[in-house]
Amino acid sequence: MKLGFTTHARQLFEDMPSKDVVSWNVLICGYSQNGHPHDALQLFVHMLRQSFRPNQTTIASLLPSCSCRELFLQGRSLHGFGIKAGLGLDPQLSNALTSMYAKCDDLEASHLLFEEMAEKNVVSWNTMIGAYGQNGFLDKAVLCFKEMLKEGLQPNLISLTAIISSYCEKGDVESAVECFIQTMQLDIKPDAVALISVLHGITNPSHFPIGCAFHGYGLKNGLSNDCLVVNGLISMYSRFDEIEAALSLFFDRSEKPLATWNSVISGCVQAGKSSDAMELFCQMNMYGQKPDAITVTSLLSGCCQLGYLRIGETLHGYILRNNVKVEDFTGTALIDMYTKCGRLDYAEKVFYSINDPCLATWNSIISGYSLYGLEHKAFSCFSKLQEHGLEPDKITFLGVLAACTHGGLFYTGMEYFCSMTKEYGLMPNLQHYACIVGLLGRTGLFKEAIEIINNMEIRPDSAVWGALLSACCIQEDVKLGECLAKKLFLLNYKNGGFYVLMSNLYAIVGRWDDVARVRDMMRDIGGDGCSGASVIEVTPLRDSNNLCPSEFHLNTSTWQHLCLY
Known part of the structure; x- marks a missing residue:
């Protein structure tokens, strides 16, 4: 299970002549840690049917699988099961429950569990500090940290990292840096997670020198070899159009996992260097690295920049052949690509093929209709997303307002604008x-x-x-x-x-x-x-010496590799 071979682990489990609770717990925990929450929960039900009595470790192993809104009810049911089964809430189980409720946005339940703990260890305090930080209550996270110090407990890499992450999420980089310095003064070495938190929080150009300084810190302390740190640095440099630095970091890596390829491809697209992103995608293919939904989504965004409809269609074909789920960001990227490349009809087909579109997907099709001057279709989609129980956000209203502007619909536009500010409270x-x-x-x-x-x-x-x-x-x-x-x-x-x-x-x-x-x-x-330049794709006559239209600015090898997908 620790190596990720869940199928092999399950087969070994099934072949065991006799099983005990420890065996069940190992398999359940393995499924949970490997991102298979439904398998973990199904195995738990199977365990009960086999008349095995779960213990506290069983419940604690299952709770991380329920740390999302989709499985929140199952998490609450496990909490109730533990109480009914007479399983005492030891620190391990209490911490797991506190974390689960926090990640499901039920901070009140997290706080209640924390206050009821008879014995609070460092992990308990870390969990509660992280819970406040994840939900945007930075002041409470800092207060909780100070109370922890009053209790005489020594803070570790985890509690301080939670504080640093909270500051960065709020855009308060100066406070995050101050906390980082205080961490070192306490003779606690900030780890890769703390460094990544700071790098992700640097979004303002004025903070770019701070990002460079943290790059230096990573080099001096050996953290720059960490794959996630490298990805964070690539993203930061790309964000500020320092694409040469990002590429230098990338090519200096001897090992390039998929996440690193995705970081540099996405970075090139963000920096407006989509042709470079396409070239990198081809190199990725030659290295034998298989793209995932994130890779494809980044490349589709690149197609929007360059107007490369045919490459977008090729990527769509790859999605269909490899059963990549056309949901959420992948479907949204496809709709956006087809819209901006002049094929609204294809964008509509993709949209209506999605069973349960998320808000971002609705926003994409609304913006598409607005762009093409089909304001009534945009308004219809606005009504339908509300019927599906979704609440419009600022991007939704931007789409319908743009439609009103294109159509000269003054009164309708003012109605949407008033609804946005008064009914939904959006600034x-x-x-x-x-x-x-x-x-x-x-x-x-x-x-x-x-x-x-x-x-x-x-x-x-x-x-x-x-x-x-x-x-x-x-x-x-x-x-x-x-x-x-x-x-x-x-x-x-x-x-x-x-x-x-x-x-x-x-x-x-x-x-x-x-x-x-x-x-x-x-x-x-x-x-x-x-x-100025207008981008339009044509299908030129080709011969054996001309496999790629010159308009693509991609060499023959690049075009051939893209076509392989």
Whole structure:
């Protein structure tokens, strides 16, 4: 079981002439640790039917399998079974129950169990600190940590890591670093898990030097050889477009497990280097590494960037041939790829093939319909997802608001915007404001649009002002347009978008001298307003010397390897 050979372990178990509770516990624990919760629970039921009496270790081994909402009821049933069977709640079982409830978002039950513990060991405190941290209650996690110190217990790698992780999840990198330093001052060496927590929390460009410093810490303490640390570093460098550093880390690795391949492929896509991601995928194939759903999802995102419909179709074929579940993020990525590559009909087929779409999948098809100007289909999907018991989030509302903007549906857009803020209590971000300002402006309600901008709880960016300037072009309002252009110029004078909008506005009203002046200004900042590219795939005539269309910017070997899938 520790080697992951669950089938062999089960066969050995079945061949045993006599079994005891320890035998059952080993198999149950093995299934749980290897990510087979349903098999673990079925074996437990089979154990009861065979008249074996479970002990505390049996229940404690099963509870990690129930640490998800899907199996939360089974976890509560096991808790009840333990009480009815007269199994005393020793620290091991209490800790397992506390952790299970915390991971299922029932923090009240976790707290109650913790308070009722007659004997709290370091593991108990660590479990409760982690429970608070996982659920976003950082202040309570820190308070719990301080109470642990008052009890005279010495903290280890686990409790402090939980605190560090909590700070990072909240984006408070400075506090995480301070905690990291305090950990070392206590002569406790932060481990790979603590280092990874910090690396994942570094999302602000201003914190990038901190990430580099932690890379140095990992090198000095031998943690940089840890596979998960390398993956965290690759992700961090990719996040800040330092793709050369990410690739250097990757190629320096002698052993490259699937997770590391996935990190570097995903990093290339995030950095806009999707062609590199495709090349890496082919190298991965040559190394004999089989892709999983995460690999395919990253590559599908790359196809969106490059407009590579045919490669996207090839990846879809791989998914079907290898029975990869088209649920959640894989299905969402497929829908997104087909939508952005011009095949909404294929996107619809994928969507309707999914039995129980998650919210992200609904959001993807709604955004697709909005992009194609099919606002009524977008609204229909919005209603259907609610009928399925799902609650719309900010991305859902962004999709329907975009649909209202494209369709010029002012009243419907305002209804959705009010529903978002008042009914669901969601705070609009800059994209939502850009949509609603654009919708008001296109209707000619400039006064109302400016009033919304003035009352925004966040500072408007160039997208919000640009939406209003675009509306000025539709309404041919030169005076307001010129005022907005000055504001946009002060925000970012190198943004070529508003130069184009002003040029269009002057052209609409026939002010050609001003059009020429704006064009000259644009050339002065390094753009002429004419550069641009449209991506469209064609099927060229091929011969034996031309296996790959030149438009793909992939060499023949790359294309052949992709086709193998």
